[in-house]
Amino acid sequence: MKILPDEMLDQLSVLLEGFEQNAVESMVYVKRTQGWTPETIAARFSNIEPGLLKRYFQPRYSTVRPLHFIAAFSWITMLPMTSFYRGASVREEFRGMDSSAVEALINIGRMPHEQFDVVLKCIHLYLDDEGKHALDTLAQSLPPLTNNIDTEYAAPIVIDLKTFGDSYYRALAKYGKEFRSEHKLSKSTMAKVLGLSPYSYSVLEDEDNPQPLSILVGARMKLGFQLSDHFSFTQHMIEYSEFHKFRGEQHVRDMLLVDSLRRLPKKQKPYVIEIIKGVATAYANSLTA
Template sequence: MKILPDEMLDQLSELLEGFEQNAVESMVYVKRTQGWTPETLAARFSNIEPGLLKRYFQPRYSTVRPLHFIAAFSWITMLPMTSFYRGANISEEFRGMDPSAVEALINIGRMPHEQFDVVLKCIYLYLDDDGKTTLDELVKSLPLLTHKIDTEYAAPKIIDLKTFGDSYYRALAKYGKEFRAEHDLSKLTMAKVLGLSPYSYSVLEDEDNPQPLSILVGARMKLGFQLSDHFSFTHHMVEYNEFHKFRGEQHVRDMLLVESLRRLPNKQKPYVIEIIKGVATAYANSLAV
């Protein structure tokens, strides 16, 4: 773990301007792309007013969308949180993903493991020898995929957002305390990196009083401490623990896909992205039959 220096944290603040608005626009894009309606969305969540749920997907609605809601939405859409960075003004050096990789993640999200394996094999064919060697080594270093992402670890038919949110923020509180102790960081340092006041950070660590947070906090945690993923954030979830398992499986898939695309020659990327879109569309159409 390495903390961005002060000047880079200042730059991060500038780069993250409008991040939440971009995240909302990305949610709207995913909602439209996957064919969700207000009715089908409302059927998947409890403990939220239908009117508020609709407003969450209205870009002009100025209230912050809580982090746990975006996490729950990412679960039912089977997409990583990074998918909601699409279009955000974050340079590749911070997130390590170019727009084509994010676009691919959006299209591959709901694919079961059979189609996912087809996509990876397709990309692999176009890698040079160094790229293939790098990817082979990465595969050896990662946990084996269980292929339960679309079965045992899939989102339940209805997510109770109150229960899910409380479990999510308690897990984040435990993770924050453990992370701070492991790296010998003060609450003041944590607050600075996350863009919070010292009081707000103390609230974040209070397991007995879980409070909603903005998606911006999650993004700053990942980018400010230069973490490779969001997976550890949910390690301590008790209720809806399947969400954490889903995240783990998804993290491996994302690493394989993103690294494959990074190693792909630029001249081949647009065509391979179109292949991914084609496979994703064919799968989506098969569900509609």
């Protein structure tokens, strides 16, 4: 684990200006790309006013969208949280993320295991021997992908947002305390990296009083500590524990896809992205045929 130095944390604050707005625009893009309507989205959530749910997808709505809602939306759309970095000025350059990788992540979201496996094998064909060996080594080091992402780990028909949110923030509180203890970090250091006041950070660690957080906090945690995933954030979820298992499968997909694209020859990447889009579109169309 590496903490960004102070000057880079200051730069991160600048780069993350407008991040929440970009995340909203990404949600709208995903909604349109996957064919969601206000009615089909509303049918998937309970314990939220329909009017508020609609406003969450309106870019001009200035109130912060809570992190747990974006997490729940990522679940029903089957996308990793990094998909919502689309259009943002900050990229996860330390692991090879760029705009094409984000676009690919959005398109592989709802692919079943078999289609995703086809996409990976297709990319593998375009890698040189060194790239193939590196990707094979990475795949062997990760848990094997299964069909569970399409079945038992998939989002339930209806998500109770109040229950989901409370479970999510309690898990985040426990993870924050464990992370801070493991790496011998002070509360003030955690607060600084996350862009919070010391009081707000203390609230974040309070398991008995779960409070909504902004997506900006999750992004700063991941980028400020240069973490490879959001997967660990949810490991202590009790209610909706299958969400963490889903995140685990998504994390493996994320790692394999991003590393594959990072090793592609630059001139080949646009064509491979189009192949990914084609497979995703073909599968989506098969559901409505």
